[in-house]
Every structure is written in C-alpha cells, then in structure tokens.
Amino acid sequence: MKSLVSYYSRTSTTKKLAESIAENIGADVEEIIPKVNYQGKIGYARAGKQALQEKIVEIEEPKHDPQEYDVVYLGTPVWASKSATPLISYIKQNEGKFKNVKFFATSAGGGGFDSTFLQLEKFTNVKPQATLGLTSKDVKKDLYLDQLADFIRG
Numbered sequence: 113m114k115s116l117v118s119y120y121s122r123t124s125t126t127k128k129l130a131e132s133i134a135e136n137i138g139a140d141v142e143e144i145i146p147k148v149n150y151q152g153k154i155g156y157a158r159a160g161k162q163a164l165q166e167k168i169v170e171i172e173e174p175k176h177d178p179q180e181y182d183v184v185y186l187g188t189p190v191w192a193s194k195s196a197t198p199l200i201s202y203i204k205q206n207e208g209k210f211k212n213v214k215f216f217a218t219s220a221g222g223g224g225f226d227s228t229f230l231q232l233e234k235f236t237n238v239k240p241q242a243t244l245g246l247t248s249k250d251v252k253k254d255l256y257l258d259q260l261a262d263f264i265r266g
C-alpha cells in the first residue's frame with residue numbers, strides 16, 4: 113500500500129510525529145511550506161487570526177501528487193482549535209484527490225483535536241480511517257508509541 117505523509121509544522125513538533133509515522137510505514141513525506149511568515153510574535157498573531165478565518169494561503173509547490181497514494185496522512189498543529197492554514201490550503205489545492213485519509217495533530221494543551229479533525233474532514237470531504245491527537249509534551253518525550261501503533265493499524 114502506497115502511503116504519503118503530508119504535514120505542516122511551525123516549530124517542528126508535528127514534524128517529529130510526521131517523520132515517525134513515515135518511518136514506521138515506509139511512506140513518502142511532503143512537508144508543506146507556506147509562503148507566509150509565521151515566525152515570531154507577529155507571525156504567531158497572524159497564524160491565530162488566519163486560522164480563525166480558515167484563510168487559504170500560498171504554499172510552495174508540493175513534490176508529490178496525493179492522487180497517486182492509497183492513503184494520505186494529513187498532519188497539523190492546532191491553531192486556535194483549528195487546523196493550521198497551510199494544511200487546509202494544501203488540501204484545497206488538491207481538492208478531490210484524497211481517497212483514504214488519516215489525520216494527526218499536536219497541541220500544547222491537548223485540546224482542539226475534535227474541531228480540527230472535523231474541519232479537515234470538511235475540507236477533504238473524506239471521513240478519516242483514524243485520527244491521532246497528541247500534546248506537544250508527549251511528542252517531545254516520545255510518549256506516544258502505543259497510540260502511534262493503533263493509529264497506523266486503524
């Protein structure tokens with residue numbers, strides 16, 4: 113089964129999880145790079161505002177075509193209880209190309225996953241086969257391996 117892990121990460125927490133998933137299943141990896149600056153305090157404020165607006169932003173040209181994959185894993189940090197804008201922009205840009213999906217997200221407080229996953233379901237128009245929401249702390253401390261195994265199997 114051909115799998116792709118597509119993710120956006122601002123401060124590398126979701127990136128760590130994405131790479132861990134890809135390594136476990138031998139998937140190709142697509143890091144979504146926005147053409148918008150989300151760094152620093154101003155970038156943080158911009159990120160929160162745009163997430164609430166579900167703003168579609170410009171992203172660098174992706175390297176892989178999601179249509180060529182049996183399963184696409186989509187990952188994002190939670191921003192204001194929603195998906196980060198680069199991920200929904202990527203989904204929008206690839207509308208109709210997702211057959212089977214799994215969603216994963218990281219958040220500081222461990223909240224906002226349900227609303228984020230519902231939003232991703234709305235944008236992909238596909239019900240996920242599995243979802244995985246983890247706190248940044250658990251990702252950093254590698255306290256997610258059992259949940260990761262369930263997610264991959266699910």
Ligand SMILES: Cc1cc2nc3c(=O)[nH]c(=O)nc-3n(C[C@H](O)[C@H](O)[C@H](O)COP(=O)(O)O)c2cc1C
Pocket residue numbers: 120121122123124125126127156157159160161188189190191192193194218219220221222223224247248
């Ligand atoms: C603009 C913005 C909004 C955020 N909103 C939330 C939130 O609503 N709930 C939460 O628990 N964490 C929130 N966070 C924290 C991130 O979800 C968390 O640090 C995440 O693990 C970062 O992932 P990354 O390193 O892949 O960017 C927010 C972070 C940013 C930048």
